Amino acid sequence: MTKQITNFIKKHQIIGAIALASFFCFNNSKAQVVSNFENLTLATDTFWDGSDLSGGFASGDAFLKNNYNTSWFSWDGFAYSNKKDSITAGYGNQYAAFAGSGYNGNGNYAVAYCAPNSILKLTGNSTGSVLSGFYLTNNTYAGISMRDGDAFSKKFGGASGDDPDWFKLKIENYHLGVIVDSINVYLADYQFSDNSLDYIIKDWTWVDLTSLGASDSLSFSLSSSDNGMFGMNTPAYFCLDNFSTNFGTGISTIVENEIKVYPNPVSDIIHVDLSKFAGEKIKLSIHDIIGKQLFISELLDENEFILDMNSYENGVYFINIESKKVNLHQKFVKQ
Structure with a gap:
């Protein structure tokens, strides 16, 4: 077994x-x-x-x-x-x-x-x-x-x-x-x-x-x-x-900028607009420039996600959102 x-x-x-x-x-x-x-x-x-x-x-x-x-x-x-x-x-x-x-x-x-x-x-x-x-x-x-x-x-x-x-x-x-x-x-x-x-x-x-x-x-x-x-x-x-x-x-037909992320660039707190996923269960993850996953969370019927970026090094990151229907991602910069 x-x-x-x-x-x-x-x-x-x-x-x-x-x-x-x-x-x-x-x-x-x-x-x-x-x-x-x-x-x-x-x-x-x-x-x-x-x-x-x-x-x-x-x-x-x-x-x-x-x-x-x-x-x-x-x-x-x-x-x-x-x-x-x-x-x-x-x-x-x-x-x-x-x-x-x-x-x-x-x-x-x-x-x-x-x-x-x-x-x-x-x-x-x-x-x-x-x-x-x-x-x-x-x-x-x-x-x-x-x-x-x-x-x-x-x-x-x-x-x-x-x-x-x-x-x-x-x-x-x-x-x-x-x-x-x-x-x-x-x-x-x-x-x-x-x-x-x-x-x-x-x-x-x-x-x-x-x-x-x-x-x-x-x-x-x-x-x-x-x-x-x-x-x-x-x-x-x-x-x-x-x-x-x-x-x-x-390859997903949904391209970058389908997720609203602000401010971008970010220095401390980043906000992710999840209003288009109302009533849905999603998986939200953050990846670095080489694709390694640094954060992941499952969310249900949330309008907004907020993350403290103070512990992250300066550089380029990606937010990925996965639902039953789509995979979306958005590039952002920590500085």
């Missing part, structure tokens, strides 16, 4: 979800592309580790990079697998998902070994789009290592169960070569005062990426509370499936 993990995601900036498709029109319909890796051919109970030196693999609008070392016959970045062994401990089971299969019982899924990071690049129409999210679970090798301990890694929680251990995935979003935002997801968390709440993720679990804004690529890295003289002791693996992107497929 899948679980939403909103409570386990710690954002570095304010929660947001949607990027602007352009600065003069707004996309009012979206297409979703899902990378489920079923396009990749594998024999039953096998894996691909990059030994063909192809440098990675593609599914949907995602390219997952792989680095293969011919001297050591080792790899890092991403591999893919259909192995179903969720009970065998040790490095020999590094290609298996702790969930026992791909998402929803499917065959193939991606395996990440972060040494130090794993890179996913967007391709096709999804390049520069807003991401939807993906499903993740622990790798069997890492999951059992945390649950039971082994020769290199401690048992999470320790003998008493009270040790505040954790295993964390950091996802950094790049757009136009710059880190735009990041989120943290705990693959295991034993930091609760109530030990019954401690967990190691085993089921496929949804990770929402909409807050990251427009994206060209993602960097995945892992950290742990269990470290030694040579670095992290916890095996640096996780598994990924059904990576989903959104991109616009239609």
Whole structure:
């Protein structure tokens, strides 16, 4: 059974979800592309580790990079697998998902070994789009290592169960070569005062990426509370499936200036006239110049919206209003 993990995601900036498709029109319909890796051919109970030196693999609008070392016959970045062994401990089971299969019982899924990071690049129409999210679970090798301990890694929680251990995935979003935002997801968390709440993720679990804004690529890295003289002791693996992107497929015919915003430019308090939405439920959001959402609110039958802009930096912003009928947006300047 899948679980939403909103409570386990710690954002570095304010929660947001949607990027602007352009600065003069707004996309009012979206297409979703899902990378489920079923396009990749594998024999039953096998894996691909990059030994063909192809440098990675593609599914949907995602390219997952792989680095293969011919001297050591080792790899890092991403591999893919259909192995179903969720009970065998040790490095020999590094290609298996702790969930026992791909998402929803499917065959193939991606395996990440972060040494130090794993890179996913967007391709096709999804390049520069807003991401939807993906499903993740622990790798069997890492999951059992945390649950039971082994020769290199401690048992999470320790003998008493009270040790505040954790295993964390950091996802950094790049757009136009710059880190735009990041989120943290705990693959295991034993930091609760109530030990019954401690967990190691085993089921496929949804990770929402909409807050990251427009994206060209993602960097995945892992950290742990269990470290030694040579670095992290916890095996640096996780598994990924059904990576989903959104991109616009239609342009609204309603253009800029359809929303009355005043004063514009604004220095402190901005007013938005909502009289044309009388009796309607709307979603109002504010985005910066690169499309990252900074504010969002749902409103019902309001005539006016007022927002204090004193905490916002000087620059160009956009107000977007979404109802059942239309998507409208308006540019304004804070100075």
